[in-house]
Amino acid sequence: MNFDFSDDLNQLRDQARRYLAEHCTSKHVRSVLEGEKSYDGALWQGMADMGWLGAAIPEEYGGAGLGHEGLCIIAEELGRVAAPVPFTSSICLAAEAVMLAGNSEQKRRLLTGFAAGMHIGTLAWAEGSGNPRESSFTPRLVGGKLTGTKWPVPDGGSADLCVVAAQDEAGRPILALADLRAGGVTRTALETIDPARPQARIDFAGTPAEQLGAAGEGWALLQSVLDRAAVLIAFEQLGGATTCLEMATAYAQERYAFGRPIGGYQAIKHKLADVYIANELARSNAYYGAWALQTGAAELTLAASSARVSATEAYHLASKENIQTHGGMGFTWAADCHLYYRRSKLLGLTIGSAGYWKNRLVTELETRNAA
Amino acid sequence: MDFDDTNEEAAFRAEARAFLAANATLKSVAKPVSRGRHIRAEEITRAKEWQAKKYAAGFAGITWPKRWGGRELAPIYNVIYAQEEELYAVPRGVFEIGLGMCIPTMMAYATPEQLERFVGPALRGEEIWCQLFSEPAGGSDVAALRTRAERDGDDWIINGQKIWTSGAHYCDYGIIVTRSDPNVPKHAGLTFFFLDMKSPGVECRPIKQISGTSHFNEVFFTDVRVPDAQRLGAVGAGWKVSITTLMNERLAVGEVPRPDVEDLLALTRMIDVDGEPAIRNVAVREKIADWHCRTQGLKFTRFRTMTALSRGQTPGPENSIAKVVNASKLQDIASYGLDLMGAAGMVMDPELAPLHALFQEGLLFSPGLRIAGGTDEILRNIIAERVLNLPADIRVDKDKAFNQVAHGKR
Numbered sequence: 001m002n003f004d005f006s007d008d009l010n011q012l013r014d015q016a017r018r019y020l021a022e023h024c025t026s027k028h029v030r031s032v033l034e035g036e037k038s039y040d041g042a043l044w045q046g047m048a049d050m051g052w053l054g055a056a057i058p059e060e061y062g063g064a065g066l067g068h069e070g071l072c073i074i075a076e077e078l079g080r081v082a083a084p085v086p087f088t089s090s091i092c093l094a095a096e097a098v099m100l101a102g103n104s105e106q107k108r109r110l111l112t113g114f115a116a117g118m119h120i121g122t123l124a125w126a127e128g129s130g131n132p133r134e135s136s137f138t139p140r141l142v143g144g145k146l147t148g149t150k151w152p153v154p155d156g157g158s159a160d161l162c163v164v165a166a167q168d169e170a171g172r173p174i175l176a177l178a179d180l181r182a183g184g185v186t187r188t189a190l191e192t193i194d195p196a197r198p199q200a201r202i203d204f205a206g207t208p209a210e211q212l213g214a215a216g217e218g219w220a221l222l223q224s225v226l227d228r229a230a231v232l233i234a235f236e237q238l239g240g241a242t243t244c245l246e247m248a249t250a251y252a253q254e255r256y257a258f259g260r261p262i263g264g265y266q267a268i269k270h271k272l273a274d275v276y277i278a279n280e281l282a283r284s285n286a287y288y289g290a291w292a293l294q295t296g297a298a299e300l301t302l303a304a305s306s307a308r309v310s311a312t313e314a315y316h317l318a319s320k321e322n323i324q325t326h327g328g329m330g331f332t333w334a335a336d337c338h339l340y341y342r343r344s345k346l347l348g349l350t351i352g353s354a355g356y357w358k359n360r361l362v363t364e365l366e367t368r369n370a371a
Numbered sequence: 372m373d374f375d376d377t378n379e380e381a382a383f384r385a386e387a388r389a390f391l392a393a394n395a396t397l398k399s400v401a402k403p404v405s406r407g408r409h410i411r412a413e414e415i416t417r418a419k420e421w422q423a424k425k426y427a428a429g430f431a432g433i434t435w436p437k438r439w440g441g442r443e444l445a446p447i448y449n450v451i452y453a454q455e456e457e458l459y460a461v462p463r464g465v466f467e468i469g470l471g472m473c474i475p476t477m478m479a480y481a482t483p484e485q486l487e488r489f490v491g492p493a494l495r496g497e498e499i500w501c502q503l504f505s506e507p508a509g510g511s512d513v514a515a516l517r518t519r520a521e522r523d524g525d526d527w528i529i530n531g532q533k534i535w536t537s538g539a540h541y542c543d544y545g546i547i548v549t550r551s552d553p554n555v556p557k558h559a560g561l562t563f564f565f566l567d568m569k570s571p572g573v574e575c576r577p578i579k580q581i582s583g584t585s586h587f588n589e590v591f592f593t594d595v596r597v598p599d600a601q602r603l604g605a606v607g608a609g610w611k612v613s614i615t616t617l618m619n620e621r622l623a624v625g626e627v628p629r630p631d632v633e634d635l636l637a638l639t640r641m642i643d644v645d646g647e648p649a650i651r652n653v654a655v656r657e658k659i660a661d662w663h664c665r666t667q668g669l670k671f672t673r674f675r676t677m678t679a680l681s682r683g684q685t686p687g688p689e690n691s692i693a694k695v696v697n698a699s700k701l702q703d704i705a706s707y708g709l710d711l712m713g714a715a716g717m718v719m720d721p722e723l724a725p726l727h728a729l730f731q732e733g734l735l736f737s738p739g740l741r742i743a744g745g746t747d748e749i750l751r752n753i754i755a756e757r758v759l760n761l762p763a764d765i766r767v768d769k770d771k772a773f774n775q776v777a778h779g780k781r
Contacts, residue, residue, distance in 0.1 A: 001380075001677040001681045002375060002681070003674040004678045249760070249761065261761075263759075264762035264764065264765070266748070266764065270748070273750075276692070276758060276759060277692045277696060280689050280692055281669070281692070282668070284668045284670075284675060284689075285668050287372065288671045305660075306664050309664050313664075355653075358657045358660030358661070359657075359660075361660045361664075362656040365632075366650065
């Protein structure tokens with residue numbers, strides 16, 4: 001049994017944690033949350049320089065070739081500090097989509113830039129309310145030009161490239177890759193629950209775009225990309241949930257009420273024990289997802305769904321109970337609790353909410369039992 | 372990451388598989404056994420025969436010293452054997468306490484002559500042991516126990532009552548913690564013994580549980596004479612010895628109590644909600660997914676623990692969550708299954724109730740699981756204090772003589 005990360009990857013984790021402790025404090029998160037920037041450019045460049053962005057990209061395409069387990073570690077560490085960078089969008093969604101669906105020419109042309117942080121990618125599936133649904137994507141790619149609207153698009157304001165769930169001339173579902181630097185694009189920043197991870201509305205009006213993967217397979221490809229992203233984002237969520245428990249525990253040890261630390265009262269102890277339990281279950285499910293992603297196992301969809309559901313619920317629980325444990329102080333702008341509360345909900349929605357993933361999970365269980 | 376054994380582990384697993392295949396019946400082909408039964412005499416005989424077979428094949432005392440008939444293997448091998456054995460319908464629940472808790476305590480405190488006398492018969496399944504800790508007035512607060520031990524020459528005289536003793540009526544020997552001095556604070560006045568359960572003055576009465584069955588006993592002690600030579604540890608050091616016993620609680624091997632997710636999947640295919648199979652219903656699907664994530668989360672938590680063992684590390688506290696999660700999950704799944712059945716959920720006749728009334732049995736069995744072996748509340752305290760380092764509860768009895776501590780009428 002070898003169901004844990006290797007020593008080498010744990011060293012990567014230590015290195016990442018040290019770097020982020022210095023370069024991604026809550027001050028850095030707040031500079032994006034409260035300021036005009038859409039992400040922390042210095043941190044993003046630092047991550048590229050250390051090879052984190054290309055952790056899962058093969059060396060032949062300019063990546064570090066550490067495999068997806070390495071990327072999971074990076075995601076968890078970024079989650080711990082609520083990093084204000086377009087990591088989920090560019091690496092977990094866009095680069096994964098190119099690796100999964102792109103032809104060799106596209107991979108050669110695009111992946112190096114993702115790994116180096118030279119261009120930022122994103123993936124646009126949503127068109128207003130609702131979870132991902134087959135045959136629901138309206139933008140059309142006709143003669144290399146994309147027309148239609150998507151919102152919310154994560155990091156849509158800063159992205160250079162956008163993978164779009166769309167249809168081709170014949171109405172078949174496809175993934176299109178649009179170049180947002182070219183003409184025919186209108187981006188509108190949206191006010192959101194977590195400005196440290198901005199969202200935009202994008203109107204495509206004849207935007208230059210190319211097809212990614214085979215025509216007619218757009219829905220299957222999108223689901224596969226979301227499965228892969230679900231595992232990676234589960235680690236980001238897990239990192240955040242872990243920080244919330246650490247913050248709440250530390251505060252409960254220091255804060256006195258009725259003559260003793262509040263952490264001595266069972267109302268707090270049992271609450272935080274429940275958060276610990278949820279986090280451990282989420283961690284174990286996320287590890288299974290990491291294994292399935294790394295090895296390309298047939299169980300990936302089931303593993304990714306479990307990881308996603310567990311991590312979404314654990315982060316939600318940990319972030320709200322972290323505020324609750326902090327009492328009135330936890331509700332202030334000055335305390336850092338809200339950075340995680342916002343992020344937990346944002347990550348819980350970005351690739352479809354828990355309901356979508358629960359349904360996908362049970363569909364998988366049904367197929368497996370029928371087989 | 373992978374789920375592979377090392378070469379040594381794989382060889383051991385193959386050996387265990389071969390032994391089980393040759394000597395036991397797979398659960399998947401065996402007749403289903405209801406969990407609610409009373410253990411009968413012929414089942415004790417079967418359990419003893421099975422233990423003897425395991426001993427002969429080298430699968431009893433896997434981690435024990437060779438001089439006591441063990442194999443001196445690392446704890447991971449216990450888990451591997453348990454994983455394999457779990458697939459088979461073999462007698463369970465008779466030797467776990469004796470071999471998991473009582474004999475290891477003996478190994479730490481008994482004399483070489485006593486060990487010579489008792490370890491072999493226990494390992495070979497010839498003698499069964501029980502553990503006598505809990506009392507009517509000492510459950511979660513077990514150190515509040517009141518069973519008295521008074522010195523009388525070379526003997527001690529024991530008077531009082533123990534409760535929740537599994538299998539006391541068929542056990543040969545037991546380990547017991549008693550109050551030898553009520554004039555000092557509660558932890559300081561305890562003394563620990565082992566004793567012959569057939570001693571004059573020991574009386575066992577089964578407790579009828581809400582499920583209607585009886586797994587546990589009350590054990591009454593009336594002037595029971597125990598030689599001082601059967602004392603384990605110093606006079607007044609009984610708490611320390613008790614901790615040794617409790618530290619030896621076996622690593623949970625992951626038998627998931629049923630009904631679980633697979634049973635719920637089966638049920639939701641059999642039962643209709645609003646004119647279609649329940650499994651098509653969105654609300655039902657969300658519930659199934661939630662419980663699947665818990666069951667799988669525990670399974671992979673166990674794998675993480677096994678990994679630590681396999682790497683020669685001490686496992687972290689992750690595994691401490693298993694019982695808290697499993698017990699409530701069982702209760703919730705059982706209750707939800709009955710909800711899906713509607714009014715018919717009340718019916719427990721195995722001929723009528725789906726899956727031979729598995730869900731009804733689960734409903735009546737599950738409350739005990741949330742209490743036995745550490746209540747949900749005590750386990751959450753343990754997680755909060757030992758894992759999260761939160762302050763201990765206030766203990767107003769800590770420095771008081773035991774006989775000055777307030778106690779209720781119950």
